[in-house]
Amino acid sequence: MRWFKEQPITIxxxxxxxxxxxxxxxxxxxxxxxxxxxIKIVNQNTETDKVSLNSDSxxxxxEFDELSSPNKLLEKINESPPLFREEAGKRYIGINIDxxxxxxxIAKTRGDSIRIILKEIKGLPSAIIEVPLSKxxxxxxxxxxNKVRVKGEISDFDDFFILIKNAxxxx
Numbered sequence: 001m002r003w004f005k006e007q008p009i010t011i012x013x014x015x016x017x018x019x020x021x022x023x024x025x026x027x028x029x030x031x032x033x034x035x036x037x038x039i040k041i042v043n044q045n046t047e048t049d050k051v052s053l054n055s056d057s058x059x060x061x062x063e064f065d066e067l068s069s070p071n072k073l074l075e076k077i078n079e080s081p082p083l084f085r086e087e088a089g090k091r092y093i094g095i096n097i098d099x100x101x102x103x104x105x106i107a108k109t110r111g112d113s114i115r116i117i118l119k120e121i122k123g124l125p126s127a128i129i130e131v132p133l134s135k136x137x138x139x140x141x142x143x144x145x146n147k148v149r150v151k152g153e154i155s156d157f158d159d160f161f162i163l164i165k166n167a168x169x170x171x
Contacts, residue, residue: 070126
């Protein structure tokens with residue numbers, strides 16, 4: 001404990017943050033194994049019980065409250081048992097989003113394209129987009145942590161990130 005107190009505040013903050021991440025990613029799977037999410041089976045034998053959703057339909061707000069932020073959406077998907085997470089994520093692919101996030105990093109990919117990693121304000125990295133640099137020249141001077149409004153379509157997931165295509169950025 002003495003060693004910890006002797007460290008600069010930045011080192012202590014980094015150590016606490018790293019410890020929190022370890023706890024989140026180590027304890028979450030254990031929690032899922034010990035307390036699996038409740039699975040409800042719905043009988044849809046009658047015509048009135050059947051609901052048809054196509055890609056053009058707008059989901060009910062109640063059903064998709066998790067779309068209010070990328071971290072809520074990732075949490076919702078990760079609540080599913082590990083074997084079913086990919087399937088849980090597929091139900092959100094193609095849905096349009098409109099989020100205000102913080103710029104975390106930018107990297108050139110190929111040609112005129114750049115990959116941008118965004119995070120929730122005071123949150124973890126959570127969204128990746130790829131856009132042409134020629135369309136968003138302001139990104140070359142935009143400081144890390146700057147707020148960026150992103151409109152686009154969810155295209156894919158992994159355990160930690162949401163990939164967004166057809167993205168429009170507003171500064």
